[in-house]
Structure formats: C-alpha cells, structure tokens
Amino acid sequence: MGLEITDLQSGYGNIEVLHKISLAVDDGDYVAVVGANGAGKTTLLKSISGTVRAKGGSIVFNGNDLLARPAHKVPQLLIAHVPEGRQIFPELSVYDNLMAGAWLVKDKDQRAQTLGEVYDLFPRLKERSGQMAGTLSGGEQQMVAVGRALMLRPKLIMLDEPSQGLAPKLVTEMYQQLAEVHGLGTSVLLVEQNTTAALKYAKRAYVMEQGRITMSGSSEELRGSEEIRKAYLGI
Amino acid sequence: MFNDALTTSKQHSARRVAWRVAAVGTALALTLTGCSSGGGDNSSGNGSKNVKVDEVRLGTILPLTGSTAQNGNNSLHGIELAVEQINAAGGIKSMGGAKIKLSTADATSDAAKAASAATQFLSKGEPPLAIVGAYASGLTITVARVTERAKVPLLSTGFADELTHQGYKYFFQLPPASSLMGAAQFNYAIDIAKDAGKSIDKVAIVYANNAYGESQAKALKAQADKAGKTVVLNEGYSPNITDAGPIVSKIVASKPDAIYSIAYVPDSVLLMRALKAQGSDVPIFGGTGGYITPDFVKALGDQVNDVFSITTSNPDGYGDIGAAYLKKYGEFMPQEAHDNAAAVYVFAQALEEHPTTDSTDLAKYLHEGKFDQGAAASMPGGFVDFDETGVNVNAKPVMVQWQNKSLIGVWPADIVKGKPVWPGQ
C-alpha cells in the first residue's frame, strides 16, 4: 500500500521531462528525492497531484489510480502537496490560509482540533493568525504553507523544497517539526536540493538526474556512497 | 472594515497590462465593425415617358438597431404600410401597374455606419430609384452625402436645417426644419398661454445635446430673445443620461413659467418622473422626439395629460392610414411612421404623374409637383410641395397635447380641431 509509481512519463507539451520513473512511498515511510536543478523533482510532485498530466505509466495511491483524477480530486485521498515557492494566499489572513487547507474537511470539530494541533506545532502562526499572510516573513510563510497542508490531516504529505530561502536555524526547526508530523503516522515524500538535510531526516532516498532515477537506497547507504558524497554533499 | 482583496499585487501588474490590451482591443473591435466599404457608383436607368415596368425599386435606410432603433422601426412600419396600400391599389398605374419593391438597409444608430450602409446599398445590385430615410438628422446628414453623389433622391423626415443648406439637388425634406419647429414650439406656447389668460415670461430650455436637440434649442433661444422673454435656464445634456435628477433640480431652481424640452423617449420619461418627484407643475412643451410616442404614455400613464408637444403632422388627422396602422400594430401611428409613409406616397405620386426609371428625372419632377395622395394629404396644409432646395414649403408645425392619454392637435386653430387645456385648469 501507500504510493506506487511505475514507469511514469511526464512533461510539458511535447517535451518529456520524466522518463519512466518508478518509486514507492510505503505507509508511514519518509522518502526523499534529491537531484540538481532541472532534474525533474517538481515535475514529479506535480504529476502526482495532477497539476501536470502524465503521459504514460501509472501512479496508484492505496489502490486508487491517481491519473484518472482531476487535480482537485487528488486531495480527497488525503494527499497534501506543499508546492515549491510556498504559494500561500497573500491577501487572506493566516487563519483563513490554514482553514483553506481544510476545505475538504466537512467536520467542523475536526477542523478546530487540527487547527489547534497546527498552532501547537507552529506557535508563531497562532500569534499571527489575523495577519495578512503576504506580510509574513519568508520563514513564517513556509510555516503557513506546511500548516495549510496539514489541515487536511493527510496520509501522505509531499513537500517541494521546504528549506528553500530559510536561514540554517529555521531549516533545522522546520525539519524537526516535519519529523514530529511523520512521527504521528503521516507518510512524507520530500523533494530537496539540500541533500544533506534530506538524507539526514528521510529514511530512504532516490537520486534523480535528468528525469531518471539513478540511485536509491536507505539514507544511510546513500550518505556513505562515494558518488553522492562527491556530487551532492560536496565532501 | 472587511478585507475583500481578490487579487494580489503581483497579479495586478500583469492584469494591468491585460486590462489595457482589453481596452484597446474593444476600441478596435468597435471601430472595425463600423468600417466596410464599397465604391458608390450609380448608373441611372434610361428615362422615358412611356415606361412600363414590373416594379420600381424604393430603398430605405433607417436605424433599425442601436439607440434610435425604435424610431427607425416605427418609420419602417409606416413605409411598409404605405407600400402595401399603394401596391394593393394597383401600383403605379401609369407605369403599367408597376409594384413598389422595397429594400431595406440598417443604418444602425451610428453616423459612420449609416454612410457605409448607404454606400453598400447603392453599389450592390440594381440601385433603387429613390431612398427614404434615415430618420435621425445626424444619420441623414451622412446618408445625404452618399445619395447626392449617387444622384438618387433622398426623401427625408429629418428636421435639421443644415440638410437643406448644402445646395443638394437630390434631397427632399418633408417636415418643417428645426428652426421652424423651435420657433413654433416657442410661439405657439406663448399664444396658447395668452389664449388661456396666462403669460409666459421666464422659460427653461433643456435639450439632448445631439444635432436634433441642439438645432431646435438654438431656435428656441433665438425666438425667446426675439420675443424679449427671459431664458432662466438653457441646458444641454447627454442623450445617454441615466438619471435626470440633477437637471430637474436646475429647472426647479430656475423657477420658469414654462419648460421647453427636446428629448427622446428615455430622457423624456426620466425628466417627467423627476419633475413629478420634485413637485413641479410647470407646463411642459416638448419638441417632438419622445413626447409624442406610444411608449411615453405607456411609461407614464395619466402623468402625460396636459403635456404639450410640437410636431410635424397632426396625429388626430391621420385618417385611413392611421386607422390601418392601429389595426396592424396595436398602437397609434407615431409621427415618424406617418411622415415616412407620406414620403412613400410622394414617391408613388411623382412616378404616377411622371413615369420614369431615371433617378435624376424623378428628382426633377419631385421639385416640380405637388403631392397630396394618401399620407401626404395628412401632412399640414394637405399637400407636400418642395422648392429648389428640397424644403417642403407647405410644411407647418402643429402643437399637440395629451388629453385623456390621447394626442390631440390643439394649435394653430386653422389646421386642427382640438382645443388646448392649460395645465391645472
């Protein structure tokens, strides 16, 4: 069970970006996909959430064919996507941004409870709940983006470079908070250029180069690999 | 206050550009639809005294869409009815019973489009022998330029004075010109007041600021000055107003003894309503346009009673064609329908008396003859008689008044049957 991707081909117009990619995220897994600029990491997440239409292969989540769904129906399977560049709603308040994440949650009590949990995880957001999200600092906006995704109580959360643009201290904080979320049973699919951080927190990882998976294994194994050390960890 | 922003500022800049593109795009689209062309060359047929043909072609160019579409369509109804009547009575007998074949073009309500419609009309297929149109003076001016060049007679019900000041040889104006209408609107009102033992010293003139409104208002003003009356308000407004409140405030504040108003239907109704709302009971003298239309009474009901208007022909003297119109269209025959029908009768009678298939020949005879058949007989004075400039020298304005929600000719006494009732008496 979990997320299973087989021979996925995807891209933009006539340009194929992903060439027969296969990977899996099991229930409760914490998987990272690392790779250089333009490798196709964002394209991979967009193909899963349906905002880029795949051209071949399959994506199945807990028995559901994702390729048969329009983008707005993917979250119904409790898959949340924190997109690259945060993409918050700048002229909604922090509170309204978070609540927008619970659009599919029809139960009012559940929404209130989850909001409490998100506030516990990011106390700063509670302080700023009435503020326009567009006026927040970059780090705070990243919290809004993650918090908003968590409002769905997702089974799988996908994050696209959550550390981008954050000070090192905040990167650490962010990953600790993610670890907490993962600890509560949410599967994580993380896409990162920041290989050090990704391999530190994820259980398993895939290396992507020019639209192909070139290596995979446990984070520990990859951290030990000579190639990885040279190419990505700069050691 | 609530926050309701729907867009972000980043989106704004992209949208700003988009918006400008949109604005320019629309402007372009609007102009482009107005441009069509066609070479206007009209080769006249052979004139001969002994012509027997199956049909004679009559064209009409009218504003059938756009803001004056109602008047245009009313005019068309009148024209069609006249054509029907003439054909049913045997057509042009002197031409072997030739039937009038009517073709119609839409001038829209835009002068530039009217001209291009006229050009197209005259350049495609066999051109008509004469044209009736184009209702509004502003449209008629541009259409007349085209028909003059093509040497096709244009029988018009437009009022503007300038129409007959161009030295045109193919232009014929059935109703009295604006200056006459304005003068009559002014003087008849003074006379009617005197007749009722009242006097009008201070007058307010309000008008829609298009060709028709402005020329008639100018005549009113000149007449007031000549008569030594005080013009306490002389105010033009856009015919597109959506609220007459501010103008009516000005009227009321100027405390006139009489209001002279030149308006189409929408602004006449807005003015009337606002006058009532502001409690005015000053007598109103309308200048044709909206004041004599079926819609005016439909919109205002009893409120129309006592309102005067100057017009070109006496609606309670329309006779057979008036009755036929009422039967066919379920409302009384409007002035523009009648006068355009008169134009068709003039055309038919000219051919009857002077058979020809040549437009120039026809124009010559239109200047010579006197026309008193059908609806032409219910033009004031009983007949239509054009001088060399195309002015109907027999034309005489008529003052009508709404009495019991009907239009009654009330002045001058020698050409009407009704009697004026001074408002409030």
Add this chain to the structure above:
Amino acid sequence: MDILNHVAQSVANGLLIGSVYALISVGLTLIFGVMNIVNFAHGEFLMVGMFGAYFASTAFGLDPLWIAPLIGIAGFLLGALVERTIIEPIIKAPQSAQIIATVGLGIILANGAAAIFGNNFLSVKTPYQGETFSLFGLHFAATFVYAAAYAVVMAVLLALFLNKTRFGKAMRATAQNRGAAQLLGIDPKRMYMVAFGLGVALVTLAGSVILPYTLVYPFIGQQYVLIMFTVVVLGGLGSIRGAIIAGLVVGVIQSLSTLLLPSELQNLPVFIVFFIALVLISGGVLSRVRNASVKLKRS
C-alpha cells in the same frame, strides 16, 4: 445658506445614485477579480435583468423591488450557464479571444432582445414613483432611496459572503492563487461558475431594482458601460470594496459637477477620472489607498 443647501442636496443625490453605480459595477469587478476575465457583456446583463423584472412584474402584478431577489437567482443560473458554455472554454485562451467572446455575447444579447421584445421603451408603474422623502430640508426621490437601500444590503451580503463563509473565502483563495487552491481540493471550475453566476446575479438584480426610476430597451446596456468600467478601474481591478467606494465617488463627482458645469459636461469629470485611473495610476487609486491603510492598520 441656499448654496450650502444645494451642495448638500447634490452630495446626497450623488450618494444615492453612486450606490446604484456600485451595485451595477460590483459584479464586473468580482468576475474580473476571481477569473481575470473582463466581461464586456456586463451592461447587457443589466438589460437582461431589467427585461426580466419588467416581464415578471407585469405578469404577476408585483413590484420590481419585490421581484429583484428572484431576478437575482435567475441571473445567477443564467450566469452559471453562460460561464459553463461560453466562458469556461476560453478561460485559458488569449486575451483577444476573451474580448471577442464577451463583446460578441453582449452584441448577441442586445440584438436578441431587440429581435424578441422589439425596440420598445418599456417601463413599470409603481405607486411610489412620484414620492419623495424629506429630511433636514433635503429631498430624496423614493425610487432612488429604495434602489440605494438595496445596494447597501447587497454590499453587506456580498461582504459577509466573501469574508465570513467558507465558500467565499475559498473563492478569494482561488482568485489569489488558482493553482494552490486546486492543490487543496478546491475545484476552480466550480468557483468560476459561481463567481460568474454571482456577478451576473448582482447586475441583473440591480436591473430589477433600478427599473422603477428608469425604462428598459434592448440597447440600454451601452448607456451604463462607461460608468461600470470607470467604477471598476477607479476602485482597483478586482477590488470589491474599491468598487463600492468608487461607485459613490463617481456618483458624487457627477452630481456635484452639474452644480458647477452645464449638464452636458456631467460625464467630463468622470471621463477625466477614468483616464487618470486607467493610464496614470492603473491598478486603481483606491486600491492603493486601501493597501496603504491595511499596512498602516496592521503594523
């Protein structure tokens, strides 16, 4: 004293007519804000609302003011249908295609109305058409007061919808970032359909509300287009509050200018304001003021 009274009366009249301007324009800005579509047929939808109100009120013998909510609901359905069939297919098309589609729609609506209903000027008769209210020596025509009251109620309802309901907030979210909204399970097509429906509902309802003081004919939409676009641009494209304030501003400018200028120039100041708003400060004067005030309030 007399002049003061004139000014006060003019401002009051301007506010009444201005709130009507806001009501007829707010749907245009809503549609643009959410969908980034300029609905050039907005004036014609006003005409459709007026015709609807005319026929419904003459058929049932009811006042257009009572019928207005029903016209609004019918307008919503019409708008939603138009969105699905005409707007949805061109939502991602180039701007020029969108212009042609909505301009074309307007032409079809106006000429369709002319073909079906004829070119008559139709209006309703209501008992209060000649009534006025007097307050502090000022006079208000009843028809305008009722229309303005409707405008205020609709503005409040719209504000509540957009700011207090989950659906309204989701609509604003979609407006601000369609892609992100989609990732949260919000169906943008549904939002677009509802936004367009609401925009049309507001303007058709407005048509019903203004009918008692005016009259309707197929091409009346063109008379309101300048006002609508001025209000929307001045208020800041896509800003509801901006449009409401701009409506009032335009109403007051127009009304005050007739005190000083001949009536025929009453649209001149409006044109000037429109020009400035469009060319020099595009993005909207009032939206800047608003942004500034938001910042001031929050920091």
